[in-house]
Amino acid sequence: MMKSFNCSNEVIAGLLPIFGELSKTYYAHLSKDKSDKETLFEHSKLVSKYYLRLIEAHKIEDLLDSILETLMPLFPVKKEVEFGNLFKEIFIAAIVYHDLGKVNPNFQLLKMENNLFSLNNKLSIQSNHSLLGAYLFSNIFFKKIDENIVLNDDEKLFLYFTTHLFAGAIIKHHTPTINFSLEFENQQIDDCYSFLELYHIIGDENFCASFYIGATDIFSEFCEMVDNPKVYFNLFALTKLLYSLLTASDFYATNEFMTNIEINEFGILSNNEKEKLIQCFKTVKPYNKDLYAKLEHYNSFPFEKLTERNNKNLNILRQKLTAEMISNLRKHSASRCFYLEAPTGAGKTNLSLAFATEQMNADPSLNKVFYVFPFTTLITQTFESIKDTLSIDNNYVIQLHSKAGFHEKEDGSYGNEKRLYLDNLFVNYPIALLSHVRFFDILKGNEKDSNYLLHRLCNSIVIIDEIQTYDPRHWDKIVYFLANYAQLFNIRVLIMSATLPKIDALHENLQGSFISLISNRNLYFSNQNFAGRVSFDFTLAEKKRPINEEEKKRYLLELSDFIIEKAEQYVNSNDEKVKVLIEFITKKTAALFFSIINKDIRFKNYKILLLSGDILEFRRKQIINSIKKQEYPKVIVVSTQVVEAGVDIDMDLGFKDRSLIDSDEQLAGRINRNASKDNCTVYLFDCDKKSTIYGSDSRFKVQQTDKDIFDDYKDILVKKQFHTLYEKVFELKSKTMRNVFHADNGYYQHFKNFNFSKLHSDFKLIEDNDSQQLFIPIQIPVAFFENISDLEKIGALTGNMEYVDGEKVFEYYEKVISMKFEDFTSRKIEIKKLGSIMSQFSISIYRKQREAIGDMLHPDKRKYGFEYLLNWANCYSPEYGFDSNKIDTGIFL
Numbered sequence: 001m002m003k004s005f006n007c008s009n010e011v012i013a014g015l016l017p018i019f020g021e022l023s024k025t026y027y028a029h030l031s032k033d034k035s036d037k038e039t040l041f042e043h044s045k046l047v048s049k050y051y052l053r054l055i056e057a058h059k060i061e062d063l064l065d066s067i068l069e070t071l072m073p074l075f076p077v078k079k080e081v082e083f084g085n086l087f088k089e090i091f092i093a094a095i096v097y098h099d100l101g102k103v104n105p106n107f108q109l110l111k112m113e114n115n116l117f118s119l120n121n122k123l124s125i126q127s128n129h130s131l132l133g134a135y136l137f138s139n140i141f142f143k144k145i146d147e148n149i150v151l152n153d154d155e156k157l158f159l160y161f162t163t164h165l166f167a168g169a170i171i172k173h174h175t176p177t178i179n180f181s182l183e184f185e186n187q188q189i190d191d192c193y194s195f196l197e198l199y200h201i202i203g204d205e206n207f208c209a210s211f212y213i214g215a216t217d218i219f220s221e222f223c224e225m226v227d228n229p230k231v232y233f234n235l236f237a238l239t240k241l242l243y244s245l246l247t248a249s250d251f252y253a254t255n256e257f258m259t260n261i262e263i264n265e266f267g268i269l270s271n272n273e274k275e276k277l278i279q280c281f282k283t284v285k286p287y288n289k290d291l292y293a294k295l296e297h298y299n300s301f302p303f304e305k306l307t308e309r310n311n312k313n314l315n316i317l318r319q320k321l322t323a324e325m326i327s328n329l330r331k332h333s334a335s336r337c338f339y340l341e342a343p344t345g346a347g348k349t350n351l352s353l354a355f356a357t358e359q360m361n362a363d364p365s366l367n368k369v370f371y372v373f374p375f376t377t378l379i380t381q382t383f384e385s386i387k388d389t390l391s392i393d394n395n396y397v398i399q400l401h402s403k404a405g406f407h408e409k410e411d412g413s414y415g416n417e418k419r420l421y422l423d424n425l426f427v428n429y430p431i432a433l434l435s436h437v438r439f440f441d442i443l444k445g446n447e448k449d450s451n452y453l454l455h456r457l458c459n460s461i462v463i464i465d466e467i468q469t470y471d472p473r474h475w476d477k478i479v480y481f482l483a484n485y486a487q488l489f490n491i492r493v494l495i496m497s498a499t500l501p502k503i504d505a506l507h508e509n510l511q512g513s514f515i516s517l518i519s520n521r522n523l524y525f526s527n528q529n530f531a532g533r534v535s536f537d538f539t540l541a542e543k544k545r546p547i548n549e550e551e552k553k554r555y556l557l558e559l560s561d562f563i564i565e566k567a568e569q570y571v572n573s574n575d576e577k578v579k580v581l582i583e584f585i586t587k588k589t590a591a592l593f594f595s596i597i598n599k600d601i602r603f604k605n606y607k608i609l610l611l612s613g614d615i616l617e618f619r620r621k622q623i624i625n626s627i628k629k630q631e632y633p634k635v636i637v638v639s640t641q642v643v644e645a646g647v648d649i650d651m652d653l654g655f656k657d658r659s660l661i662d663s664d665e666q667l668a669g670r671i672n673r674n675a676s677k678d679n680c681t682v683y684l685f686d687c688d689k690k691s692t693i694y695g696s697d698s699r700f701k702v703q704q705t706d707k708d709i710f711d712d713y714k715d716i717l718v719k720k721q722f723h724t725l726y727e728k729v730f731e732l733k734s735k736t737m738r739n740v741f742h743a744d745n746g747y748y749q750h751f752k753n754f755n756f757s758k759l760h761s762d763f764k765l766i767e768d769n770d771s772q773q774l775f776i777p778i779q780i781p782v783a784f785f786e787n788i789s790d791l792e793k794i795g796a797l798t799g800n801m802e803y804v805d806g807e808k809v810f811e812y813y814e815k816v817i818s819m820k821f822e823d824f825t826s827r828k829i830e831i832k833k834l835g836s837i838m839s840q841f842s843i844s845i846y847r848k849q850r851e852a853i854g855d856m857l858h859p860d861k862r863k864y865g866f867e868y869l870l871n872w873a874n875c876y877s878p879e880y881g882f883d884s885n886k887i888d889t890g891i892f893l
Contacts (some may be wrong), residue, residue, distance in 0.1 A: 008092055016041075049253070054455060131188060236759075259825075287319065337495075338517050342496060342524070381648055476503075526720065534672050559687070
């Protein structure tokens with residue numbers, strides 16, 4: 001039975017009267033025109049109001065109590081109610097009292113123009129209010145803890161340290177990053193003491209100073225006393241949650257005073273809305289209606305009757321897979337973390353929505369959904385698919401990435417851009433789709449902007465797709481964060497992959513924490529409707545890899561002979577139609593091969609298209625749309641790995657420079673997607689050196705060095721036995737992890753040291769690769785943009801209104817950067833809107849690429865955050881990317 005601690009309302013009622021002790025009028029904010037001033041008491045009441053609204057909307061009150069319930073036995077605490085109430089009061093007070101330091105006379109005079117005060121030049125903290133606020137807050141509680149006659153010395157030590165930890169959030173609440181430091185300047189601490197009497201806080205000067213002079217000793221004693229890793233993670237998560245609630249409540253409160261906009265809606269699903277979504281999922285799509293009507297029928301449908309490869313059996317298999325997932329979910333309704341291995345073509349978006357709606361039904365406190373993807377293309381596709389399947393609009397769902405622009409709701413009354421800006425900033429939408437980098441930054445990041453959203457993860461559903469694309473170096477950390485946050489914050493996590501087994505095996509103490517939702521994955525993966533969708537041919541892979549440029553040209557010419565032969569064979573038995581996909585692992589080789597077949601007369605009846613990282617977004621869309629609409633009977637797409645990234649195309653034949661087994665399987669997922677065709681084959685070849693791209697990937701190392709895996713490569717791919725590879729990778733990872741993760745200088749130590757910046761910087765899903773955005777000022781057809789009125793307004797359209805002119809877009813961007821705005825929010829909105837337009841003209845380039853085209857870049861425009869390609873027509877085309885005759889594309893991996 002959960003103990004009941006004092007509720008936040010009661011705690012705040014006991015905290016606020018301190019502001020009434022102030023004998024003078026202190027201000028917290030000035031309005032923009034300085035005509036209106038908000039008192040410190042008014043601001044603190046507004047902050048409290050928003051804190052209470054946020055914890056009610058996200059159901060955080062009960063979570064706080066349950067986190068305390070989890071934390072206390074780990075320590076252990078004897079007087080639980082007394083300890084829990086005081087701990088909770090310290091947590092809430094750090095939010096309500098975060099601006100206590102605004103009583104600094106220098107702050108009042110210089111920042112608030114409050115003439116009741118005169119300047120004190122001797123004050124070492126100058127006009128700073130954050131350190132003073134932290135000092136005042138912490139001394140209130142150091143005194144309260146010290147005077148408590150119920151708690152023992154160990155319990156008091158725990159609370160002294162917690163007070164320091166939470167005071168750190170106050171010190172940093174105006175900085176862009178959070179960090180924890182126990183080093184203070186003695187003079188500043190001495191200067192803070194005199195302010196205690198303003199709030200009628202009575203404390204001996206030596207007693208107050210001792211907690212700061214001896215702060216590192218308090219920490220050392222705490223570390224000696226507490227050994228349990230869970231305690232450190234719980235305190236880490238609570239500190240980040242505190243920082244999230246503090247900065248969000250402060251932002252909302254300040255915004256209400258400055259703009260007069262009060263926020264009541266926080267983008268959560270009410271019980272009625274959840275019921276509606278559940279019903280929509282069960283009824284909008286005929287296959288889901290059929291599934292729920294015949295759940296037991298599909299569950300018990302025998303695999304033996306599904307051996308023949310045809311569309312009917314494929315659809316039954318998809319239904320069976322979903323039915324089995326639902327049944328296993330219902331059996332494990334108390335679990336928090338789940339794993340779904342589903343073969344390519346199983347319909348993962350529909351499976352994930354079945355998971356989300358089942359969880360909403362099982363736990364009424366869950367009221368938000370986060371979808372996490374490694375690629376923007378997957379975000380965009382899934383965004384549309386969710387709206388379609390659940391019959392919802394932009395009021396319910398938002399996609400978060402640089403190309404998405406400023407998200408606007410669809411109910412006409414909601415025209416206030418500043419309100420919309422807050423909804424965008426705090427992602428006040430029940431369903432959010434975001435990148436894996438942004439999501440894990442919320443969990444482990446020390447940056448204020450990402451941490452704003454942490455409180456939204458409380459009582460949420462998180463669905464993570466394509467996890468095999470993440471760097472294996474971080475799998476242990478991924479599992480550690482997900483499993484621990486899920487328990488503390490009541491999150492339901494679903495990890496999905498077509499190749500990667502359960503990664504909880506990497507942690508001895510987390511093994512089994514993820515429930516597999518499919519009991520026998522092999523019965524699905526080996527079924528011919530999935531496994532027989534494409535066949536693999538390894539003939540080309542036996543051929544010797546070229547070792548120099550001359551050999552490579554010869555190799556590619558022979559490859560073109562092979563491709564035309566296979567393509568024509570397919571054409572002859574398929575109504576003179578074929579769609580061929582060829583993937584290389586470097587841009588340079590892709591461009592070279594593209595050039596070779598473009599000059600080859602045998603390919604004259606083929607439409608040849610290039611898809612690589614050098615190709616702009618609008619052109620990628622053109623290519624994908626032309627394939628979907630079957631505009632060309634014979635088409636060849638030459639591509640790099642970008643085609644693995646959830647590109648929604650269905651091809652007939654595939655040719656791939658083999659690399660990681662995962663990548664080879666991903667490419668196969670673009671061939672015969674609906675299993676409706678025969679004779680669809682993926683031909684693997686060996687052209688470029690793999691170690692250049694994959695050398696540091698542990699999967700590649702195992703693939704190359706483990707004799708069993710090296711020899712069984714074909715079997716693993718054909719029979720979908722990916723677990724044989726991953727068992728070896730996990731074995732290798734587990735050995736190093738025991739040494740690295742828990743070593744004295746390992747990642748876990750950052751939790752013990754509360755080193756927020758290291759927890760962030762030592763876990764980067766994408767390493768800083770010195771890339772920069774290159775702006776190519778071409779003209780793009782207007783059809784590829786959404787808000788045409790915005791483009792007209794900024795004068796970016798060509799005279800005939802058919803194109804958006806990149807030169808004009810950049811000119812406007814330069815104006816916006818130097819423009820004077822009425823306030824910070826208006827500027828942010830304009831830049832966000834413009835950002836999605838700019839992204840249509842931009843690609844990423846690396847340092848070496850930048851050097852290769854250095855003399856073609858505008859020297860003055862890089863100050864705006866973009867490199868700008870001058871006279872682009874001389875070296876670049878939307879169809880072909882960079883021209884290798886004009887630029888050394890050898891460095892363009």
